[in-house]
Amino acid sequence: xxxxxxxxxxxxxxxxxxxxxQAARCIxxxxxxxxxxxxxxxxxxxxxxxxxAAVLRGQPFAARPITAEIDLNNVCSYRCAFCTYxxxxxxxxxxxxxxxxxREVIEVVLRRFSEGGxxxxxxxxxxxxxxxxxxxxxxETGRHLGLQMGLFTNGSPLTPQLAxxxxxxxxxxxxxxxxxxxxxxxxxxxxxxxxxxxxx
Numbered sequence: 001x002x003x004x005x006x007x008x009x010x011x012x013x014x015x016x017x018x019x020x021x022q023a024a025r026c027i028x029x030x031x032x033x034x035x036x037x038x039x040x041x042x043x044x045x046x047x048x049x050x051x052x053a054a055v056l057r058g059q060p061f062a063a064r065p066i067t068a069e070i071d072l073n074n075v076c077s078y079r080c081a082f083c084t085y086x087x088x089x090x091x092x093x094x095x096x097x098x099x100x101x102x103r104e105v106i107e108v109v110l111r112r113f114s115e116g117g118x119x120x121x122x123x124x125x126x127x128x129x130x131x132x133x134x135x136x137x138x139x140e141t142g143r144h145l146g147l148q149m150g151l152f153t154n155g156s157p158l159t160p161q162l163a164x165x166x167x168x169x170x171x172x173x174x175x176x177x178x179x180x181x182x183x184x185x186x187x188x189x190x191x192x193x194x195x196x197x198x199x200x
Contacts, residue, residue, distance in 0.1 A: 064117035070109055071126025072135055073100035078128065078154055079191030100132045107141060114145040120172065124152035131157055139169035148172045154190070 045052055051063035076083075101109070113121055121142050123129045130153050132138075142149040151166065155176040166174065180186035187193065 066118065067120040067122065068113050068118045069122045069124050070101075070106070070113075070138070072106065072123060072129045072132040072138060073127045075099050075131040076127040076154075077131070077156060080189065081191060101134070103134045103137060106134055106138045110138065110142050110145055110147065114142075114147055118147065120148040120150065122150045122152060128154055128157060130162065136162060136165040136169060139166060139171050143169055143171075151175065152177065 048063075048066055051066070054060065054062040110121065123135060123138055123142075129135050129151065135151075139149045139151065149169065149171045150173045151171050152175045155178065178186075180189050
């Protein structure tokens with residue numbers, strides 16, 4: 001059983017194996033024995049027993065990051081009142097090099113993620129990632145570097161051609177934030193005065 005293998009890996013090399021086994025038993029009580037661990041998202045830490053064991057050994061910096069996020073730009077055509085990036089965008093507006101990452105910078109960051117053991121990268125935040133013309137290229141490059149790529153977008157910059165290119169890059173997921181049920185609520189929620197909701 002996968003959970004037994006996890007318990008063994010977790011206790012291996014941990015000085016206080018009693019504490020490790022206590023933690024493992026607590027975690028393993030959440031496991032559905034009828035399902036493979038790979039589909040049990042509420043116990044994701046079980047997918048990374050080596051990292052959990054490193055923390056329990058008192059070596060938290062030996063644990064490798066699993067997922068990272070990359071903010072390709074600070075540009076967004078929405079004006080969401082709840083956006084945590086809105087304030088920082090105002091602070092850096094107009095400064096050279098602050099609006100978007102170049103292809104060269106994106107490649108350096110993705111290579112460092114890959115070489116550092118990161119497994120997945122979410123292209124997100126800072127602004128609307130698809131406002132950066134290199135967004136689809138970033139998804140393609142990440143995949144070629146062995147990274148599992150994902151994308152968060154408000155969907156407004158999507159064109160049929162861009163959508164095809166994104167799909168060809170085979171991201172693990174694309175999340176479109178369409179968080180309203182009527183055009184009026186969508187426009188008010190996102191600080192818009194147009195009909196973008198209908199396009200999304």
